[in-house]
Amino acid sequence: MTQKTRLELRASEIRSRLAEIAALDGDAFTEEVRTEAGTLHNEMRDVEVRLQSAILSEDGTETTVTPRGDAEERERIELRGRARVGDFVAAALTGQPVRGASAEYAEAEGVAGLMPLDLLEPEGREARAVTPGPSAETVAATRPTVPYAFERTDAAALGVRMPTVSPGEAHFPALTTAPPADPKAKDAAADSTAAAFSLTKRTPTRVTGQFLTRLEDQALFPSIERDLRTGIGAAVADKLDKQVVNGDGSSPNLSGLFNQATDVAAASAVETFATGVARIAALVDGRHANGWGDIRLLLGVDTFELYASLFQSNGDMSLFDYLAAKVGTVRVSNKGPAKASNAQKGLAVLSAQGQAITVPVWKGVELIVDPYSKAAEGQRVVTAVMLCGSPFVPYGTSQVIEVHPKLST
16 A cells, blocks of 8 residues: 555545534533544644645655645745755764754754754664663653654554653653542432542653764765665664564563553464454454444464465455454554464554554654774764653553464464
8 A cells, every 4th residue: 555545544534533523512522522623633734745745756746745834834844845864964974063954954843953853754674772761850741743753663553643752751641530420310419529640651761773874975875865864764763663562561661562461361262264353343342442443453474374364154355354344454563472382462452532552752863973983994883862752551451452363273
């Protein structure tokens, strides 16, 4: 599926939901619905701009698409079009400050001296090491920005949002006690209960991508800007994706979605078409999922091989194709647990009243240059560093659920 097709499908989904919201009236139009509508309107504006760019790109025409917005926003978009990843790399290699449009764009994004995250557009994948970052002491606010670095990742397919945060801890408050709302007789007093909240915090974990470069390359390769953008973006985005999905569970801030889901024992019998359908249908609980479309699935490669070979009795459709046609998203990935004891774990994420899983990202990519380690070979080591937190799941194990089919005897 092309980027253009994906954007068209997402635009159609947003329009359908906005139409449903527009039909609500009275008490049905709650504050949560109002917030959801605002988020969808903002996302629709972004999707429309990217869709226009995708259409023009397929036509082979290069042009500038001016989104709707005020003059300041249009100026920011124009600056981004002139900013270059190569400017930041060259500045890091030479020890000079970034100048021109790239410097102006970094300043406009509030990360002067660093490379803004949304300059990265990954293609391909490359694994890099992750080590814990320092703890912070101040509270930071978030804003709903999803950088380009995270497109086409498993996290995005599961509906994970990645807002950027300022320096400090990212705090997520949640209401944990429902207010009573029972019918009462005439003149009877209303029930009351003390409100209870939980506060979840996330501190930074460092994600790094590293590559070798030579100053001569900038003169030899005309596509170095694209290559640098692809290489840095792929390294950082891929490792962040692995952190979000799998984590390592060694601490709350290194806890991925599989770590946070309740561990489920493998099924006792080998999966069939019927048991596979029943397993996923059982996820619809009428609260966090009201139908097939409220489910997003992440399946391992071995599970896909079995599901693609299990067919309905009439032989027309495989189990994988059936699920792909029914649920909101089905994604095959190698980032989850490997096959073990003839079974493999998968992951289901439920829509949970539109409350998305959130991964805070501390804004900006810092480039660190080591001119000494590879000096004998005439090379320099450039390391890209980004800080992120582990996923915050609003409804915990009611929203993120493991599935564990048995694949063979």
